[in-house]
Amino acid sequence: MSRTTRYLETKNCNRCKSNKNFNDFRMVKPLMSGPNKGKKIGWTDVKGKTRFSICKICENSGFMKRYRLNPYNQLFHNFKKRASFAKVPFELTKDEMKIKFEKSGDRCPVFGFKFIKNATKDNRDYAPSLDRINPKEGYTKENTIVVSMLANRIKTDAKIEDIGKVYKFYKSLIKKN
Ligand SMILES: [Zn+2]
Numbered sequence: 001m002s003r004t005t006r007y008l009e010t011k012n013c014n015r016c017k018s019n020k021n022f023n024d025f026r027m028v029k030p031l032m033s034g035p036n037k038g039k040k041i042g043w044t045d046v047k048g049k050t051r052f053s054i055c056k057i058c059e060n061s062g063f064m065k066r067y068r069l070n071p072y073n074q075l076f077h078n079f080k081k082r083a084s085f086a087k088v089p090f091e092l093t094k095d096e097m098k099i100k101f102e103k104s105g106d107r108c109p110v111f112g113f114k115f116i117k118n119a120t121k122d123n124r125d126y127a128p129s130l131d132r133i134n135p136k137e138g139y140t141k142e143n144t145i146v147v148s149m150l151a152n153r154i155k156t157d158a159k160i161e162d163i164g165k166v167y168k169f170y171k172s173l174i175k176k177n
Contacts, residue, residue: 009046013055025051026059071117072098079130079139089138096141097130104128104146111148125150 012019022045030038040050052059076094083090092100106115108128119127129149130139135157137143147155155163 007044007046007048011043011045011051011053013058014053015058016055018055020055022046022049022051024055024057025053026056027051072101075101075130083139086135088132088136089140091138091140092144100130100141100144100146101128108148108151109145110151113148115148119149125153131155 008022010019010021011025013025025045028040028042028050030040042050042052045051054062072094076097079092079097080090104115107113108115108126113126115128116123116126117128119125125148127149128146129152130144131147131152132139133143133145158166
């Protein structure tokens with residue numbers, strides 16, 4: 001009897017070794033380059049689709065690990081996206097951006113609290129972030145500064161004078177009460 005492709009409904013993840021449904025594995029796209037260009041490398045699910053041998057959860061935890069080791073690739077990508085969204089130029093190189101973050105020290109220059117570098121959803125305000133000092137200008141060495149997400153969030157694209165007005169308004173409102 002000849003060997004035929006096994007169409008699997010479930011499979012053991014090559015990393016966490018648990019038996020999972022085919023939907024728990026990401027579908028493979030054909031390779032873009034190399035000797036196997038155009039081919040899909042993986043296992044075949046019950047519907048004939050090629051899938052990764054590592055489950056989605058394990059894949060994501062690998063991604064998170066890489067991100068924690070070197071968050072700059074992802075950050076660089078995010079800021080570039082933000083620049084194009086805000087229609088401002090992006091003139092920082094990845095190295096310049098990295099140096100900015102590394103030289104920023106470990107405290108927010110606005111609030112003085114310690115940055116949390118691996119912040120999660122719940123303490124994101126303490127994470128370091130890159131602010132454009134003048135929001136009308138782009139991401140350049142001169143126009144960017146590392147501040148906490150909280151400071152960045154409060155400032156958004158407001159003018160300094162506007163932030164002053166917000167401060168005065170709420171200060172007097174709270175005094176009245
Ligand atoms: Zn797994």
